[in-house]
Amino acid sequence: MIYLDNAATTPMLNEVLDEMMPYMKDNYGNPSSIHKLGRQANNALQLARKRISTLINTTGEIVFASGATEANNLALKGLTNSMKNKGNHVITSSIEHDAILEPCKELERNGLDVTYLPVDKYGMIELDELESAIKEETILISIMFANNEVGTIQPIKEIAEIAHKHDIVFHTDAVQVVGKIAVDVQALGIDMITLSAHKMYGPKGVGVLCINNDLKIEPILHGGGQEDQIRSGTQNVAGIVGMGKAAELSIQHMDEYTNHVTKLRDHLIDSTSSEIRFSKLNGHPTQRLPSNAHFTFLGVNGEDLIIKLDENGIEASTGSACSIKKQKASHVLMAMGFNYEEITGSLRLTLGIQNTIDEIELTVSKLGIIVNELREISPYKYKYT
């Protein structure tokens, strides 16, 4: 099997699992207990916090949650609740993951005002448009670091500068970025950042919201007051240990990870573009994740392509796993101005550190054959032969 769906989830590294195992068996203490087993579990949480803080270079508070979906909900609802006396306007982009868009809709249902910024054909927001959208009442800007479908990386430092010039909090969903390229929260001026363990070779069901120490966040879950009163609920100790280990491995191997995946991506893009006719790379040509290649193959249905690739042992995707579940057309490609045919023919191939150049070559050759076969039976055959 060739796994090219690393934006949906990454395989867990052996070292990560090895470090988690004792916390699923013998070290089963509750980190809030004051006895030895409890202290052991608490120490493990503190080590994970330290490793994650080092990975993203922050002195802010690391709050563990059940994943990035919860962390994003906490960022949006927690911050707007705590600042409701200051204002009621939030700015985000039209290409965010549903884990931002859906809580934004909930904010709107609760009477807040949300602006969804448009993007250009590469999936990039326009800084002038961001600045013009700011109002007296704006309290939060939440723009994703890089898009999960097309891989476009936003100008994060510039967005943070605009936010701070107007005394607005800046949050970014960096799920697709952290562990793939170096992220320096302090240098970039990020106030709140969301991470997910299972997108960086760690376990599923663990996420982080890192919050600048000056900010106050209202909890969205009420209970025992764990995670410094911000996120109640007994922590997923083994999962958090795994995320901490994944962070440590990322710190140690960051250049190696980035260089390897970039080399694979460039080879994939170059050979697909030269060998498969009527193919088009989507997303930004340079400001893109090292792990992302997103194409349109005109005259082909992307879902047929996924099925045929799967039959040939290649795991790929048309876009976000969540959008597929909801059976809706990609809101990201629509926001980028794609027409029906371009959206239908899209394929996302996302790379990980475990992939090899041989896998990429095999994928491109199989892809070429499958695209030709599908075009043969397409009603648009006359256009693409």
Ligand SMILES: Cc1ncc(COP(=O)(O)O)c(C=O)c1O
């Ligand atoms: C950009 C982005 N944000 C949030 C999420 C949700 O992450 P989780 O599965 O940890 O809830 C995803 C997962 O696909 C994502 O790609």
